[in-house]
Amino acid sequence: MPQTLAKSGTPWDYITSIHLDSVSKSYNGAYAVRDLSLTIKGGELIALIGGSGSGKTTTLRMINRMVEPDAGTIRINEIPVSSFHLRSLRRSIGYVIQQIGLLPHLSVSDNIGLPLRIAGVHRDEIHRRVQALLSLVRLDPVVFQNRKPAELSGGQQQRIGLARALITEPTLLLMDEPFGALDPLLRRELQHEFLELKKDLGITIIFVTHDIHEAFLLGDRIALLHEGRLHAVGTVSELILATQDDPILSYFIGDDRMPYIGTVPAWNISLPVGSFQIRRPEPGQPEKEAESSEVKVIIHCPENQQMYATFPGKTAKTMPVLSFTHDTSVLEALSAFTKSGSNVAVIETAESPGSPFAVILQDSLLRYLFGHPS
Amino acid sequence: MTEMTVAGLSAVWTQYQLTTLTLIHLNLFGTAMIIILAIGLPLGIIAAMSSRGYLIVSVLNIIEMIPDIALLLLLIPVTGIGAAPTITAAVLYSLLPVVRNTMTGLTSFRPELIEIGESLGMTRGEILRIIRFPLSLPLVAGGIRIAVVYSMGIVTLGGIIGARGLGAALQAGITRNNMTLILVTGLWIGLLAVFMDSVAGLCERFLSKKYGDRP
Numbered sequence: 240m241p242q243t244l245a246k247s248g249t250p251w252d253y254i255t256s257i258h259l260d261s262v263s264k265s266y267n268g269a270y271a272v273r274d275l276s277l278t279i280k281g282g283e284l285i286a287l288i289g290g291s292g293s294g295k296t297t298t299l300r301m302i303n304r305m306v307e308p309d310a311g312t313i314r315i316n317e318i319p320v321s322s323f324h325l326r327s328l329r330r331s332i333g334y335v336i337q338q339i340g341l342l343p344h345l346s347v348s349d350n351i352g353l354p355l356r357i358a359g360v361h362r363d364e365i366h367r368r369v370q371a372l373l374s375l376v377r378l379d380p381v382v383f384q385n386r387k388p389a390e391l392s393g394g395q396q397q398r399i400g401l402a403r404a405l406i407t408e409p410t411l412l413l414m415d416e417p418f419g420a421l422d423p424l425l426r427r428e429l430q431h432e433f434l435e436l437k438k439d440l441g442i443t444i445i446f447v448t449h450d451i452h453e454a455f456l457l458g459d460r461i462a463l464l465h466e467g468r469l470h471a472v473g474t475v476s477e478l479i480l481a482t483q484d485d486p487i488l489s490y491f492i493g494d495d496r497m498p499y500i501g502t503v504p505a506w507n508i509s510l511p512v513g514s515f516q517i518r519r520p521e522p523g524q525p526e527k528e529a530e531s532s533e534v535k536v537i538i539h540c541p542e543n544q545q546m547y548a549t550f551p552g553k554t555a556k557t558m559p560v561l562s563f564t565h566d567t568s569v570l571e572a573l574s575a576f577t578k579s580g581s582n583v584a585v586i587e588t589a590e591s592p593g594s595p596f597a598v599i600l601q602d603s604l605l606r607y608l609f610g611h612p613s
Numbered sequence: 614m615t616e617m618t619v620a621g622l623s624a625v626w627t628q629y630q631l632t633t634l635t636l637i638h639l640n641l642f643g644t645a646m647i648i649i650l651a652i653g654l655p656l657g658i659i660a661a662m663s664s665r666g667y668l669i670v671s672v673l674n675i676i677e678m679i680p681d682i683a684l685l686l687l688l689i690p691v692t693g694i695g696a697a698p699t700i701t702a703a704v705l706y707s708l709l710p711v712v713r714n715t716m717t718g719l720t721s722f723r724p725e726l727i728e729i730g731e732s733l734g735m736t737r738g739e740i741l742r743i744i745r746f747p748l749s750l751p752l753v754a755g756g757i758r759i760a761v762v763y764s765m766g767i768v769t770l771g772g773i774i775g776a777r778g779l780g781a782a783l784q785a786g787i788t789r790n791n792m793t794l795i796l797v798t799g800l801w802i803g804l805l806a807v808f809m810d811s812v813a814g815l816c817e818r819f820l821s822k823k824y825g826d827r828p
Contacts, residue, residue, distance in 0.1 A: 303732060305728070305732060326734035326736075329734035334733075340723070340725035340726050340728060342726060342729075343825070344748060344823060353733065357735055357739055
């Protein structure tokens with residue numbers, strides 16, 4: 240996992256792990272976070288998802304000690320955060336919030352450079368890094384550096400907020416619903432830009448959201464918080480699989496907000512190796528019930544079109560469950576199929592014979608099919 | 614009654630030494646304003662930073678309730694007559710808008726601005742200097758503008774307790790039933806007050822534009 244080397248003065252060079260051990264926090268006797276334990280691996284993006292009041296923001300804010308837990312410990316690289324110097328801890332962690340919090344009286348470049356200014360970095364160096372960060376968040380430095388926040392759109396402001404969080408080259412980034420206040424189109428645009436950026440940064444990111452699509456799109460793993468407790472944690476596919484036996488998870492994932500998760504049990508299969516077909520339903524014809532001797536995979540598209548692949552002679556029970564592919568030819572073929580008008584796609588897989596894989600349950604495929612900008 | 618001609622007005626201006634009295638008036642006003650700012654701004658900051666800040670404002674509120682002329686007369690046993698009670702009354706009377714606006718300015722802002730300041734590891738002093746104080750300036754300027762108007766009024770009133778200034782000329786006009794003197798002085802004081810208020814208003818607008826937090 241690539242790690243950004245930190246500057247001297249930061250308490251760590253890179254993140255190897257973050258442990259939350261039985262952390263609790265209550266306000267006026269009511270628990271916001273209750274006995275929450277979670278391990279975050281260095282370099283991953285973990286999405287904390289949950290309903291309103293589930294404790295996700297409190298959990299996030301305990302990591303940079305904006306909130307102190309009542310019980311339990313949080314360790315970064317095995318060292319309790321309470322033993323770090325507060326200023327040095329916070330200055331080593333990037334922090335992005337939905338409200339952005341740009342200082343209205345400072346220009347864009349002064350806002351981005353603020354963390355360096357209070358750290359006493361020389362003006363020329365600040366200027367150089369601000370220019371680089373503006374380019375990184377896709378804003379033309381010449382056009383934007385002297386503007387005031389009031390002269391920016393919501394999306395531009397959030398880009399500045401991100402640039403400000405990244406200017407100290409933090410190895411840990413905390414993000415609290417950063418795209419939550421943006422309109423859906425812009426949110427999608429920024430999510431995809433952020434995905435690209437995330438690849439280059441290679442840092443550990445903890446991302447709070449209430450949007451399951453966002454969590455699935457961005458998260459390497461997703462942690463579902465419910466009533467202050469950690470309810471479930473796993474990759475996209477692990478969580479989708481677990482929805483069958485878990486009403487709370489199912490509520491978050493399995494309802495109509497997730498158009499591409501249709502008949503969950505049918506996904507509990509692996510596709511055979513070799514060549515297989517995916518077929519769109521004939522127009523005007525009702526969906527034919529799968530024969531008992533067939534396994535049917537249904538893919539629900541965002542446009543509500545259904546596609547399914549059938550595999551005669553195979554049943555879910557006889558097929559091994561859950562094995563993943565990174566076979567890009569399959570991804571590309573499926574992607575082309577979703578965009579094409581044709582009814583049948585024949586997909587060749589380069590997997591070696593005998594090694595089954597589950598296309599639908601594979602995280603990057605979900606992203607590829609439904610999250611990729613068209 | 615002196616004739617209301619240019620020559621007549623000029624004669625009144627010279628006879629009653631209105632130029633000198635204007636300078637004395639502005640001197641009283643300037644001194645009062647300097648003291649108001651020197652005391653009011655720190656007091657406003659203390660009121661904003663302390664949990665008992667409201668006590669300072671409460672005391673100033675009580676002072677504000679005393680009619681200005683009564684406050685002037687009440688001060689005579691303490692400070693004697695002349696400039697001292699006038700300046701003291703102007704200061705006491707004008708502190709409230711400065712202190713209250715400074716306190717309000719320093720405490721009313723979008724909470725996320727402080728959250729970001731804290732997340733960057735800023736100290737309380739840095740947050741005050743970089744975030745709270747600049748953002749409070751439009752409100753502080755509004756308070757100072759009110760103080761300017763109050764002080765001009767009280768300095769004028771000071772004329773009746775021997776502080777001289779233009780209030781003394783006004784009082785002379787009343788005692789001698791000299792309508793020309795009353796009109797010339799009254800209008801001149803009015804003009805001065807409007808001018809001072811406009812200058813303060815310009816400052817306020819400038820600061821609002823530069824530091825105002827518009828959504």
